[in-house]
Amino acid sequence: MRRVDVRSRRRLLDDFFTVDEAEVSFECADGSMTPPVRRLVFERGDAVAAVVRHIESGSLLFTEQFRFPTVDKDTGWLLEVMAGMIDDGEVPETALRRELEEELGFRVGRLEPITTFFVSPGGSSERIFLYYAEVSDMGRVSDGGGLAAEQEEIRIVRMSPKEARVALRDGRLPDAKTIIGLQWLFSRPDRDEQQGA
DSSP states (O other): OEEEEEEEEEEESSSSSEEEEEEEEETTTTSOOOOOOOEEEEOOEEEEEEEETTTOOEEEEEEEEEOGTTTTSSEEEEEEEEEEOOOOOOOOOHHHHHHHHHOBOOOOSEEEEEEEEETTTTTTTOOOEEEEEEEEEGGSOOOOOOGGGOOOEEEEEEOOOHHHHHHHTTTTOOOOHHHHHHHHHHHHHHHHHHHHH
16 A cells, blocks of 8 residues: 555535535655645545346336536536435434435345446545345335435436336436446446346
8 A cells, every 4th residue: 555644635525515625645656745735625524326127027116306516517417326415323224224215116026236336436435335226026125215304305217127227328328326236247248138228
């Protein structure tokens, strides 16, 4: 591991998100240290997400919700795999089970980790723990749609794997976690056979 010297760090914003300013030096490939440089860190915590397959129908379940940061560059409404933040002291799998019940209205049947990745490491420390999940009608606990207390307005969208492939190809799923999850799903012949993709 190369050396990192964090010389100072201070909080610039402490709200729903936080922003820290740091002065750091880090080791170069030749072993020397860089002069001190200023870096900002956008911290919003870690999140979970899942590609969700409904067993009885073979369809994939997506959420559509309003994402204000996309308004200036898109419509503001994004179709994506279900996702949510990991609460303090919560492990990713517990967070996923909670979020899946809140957003889609199902208890998880089968769960398989896909990968963990940084969303935008040039400026944010956020990681997403991405899973593949299966749900069935026997595990239905509510209509889903999110929590009113969190001002969530989530529409559940079902797509066949074939429809999801087309939407992915046509750029109608412009969300990184969704793209990564579906690419994983469609790269696995065993999943294609199960889903008729």
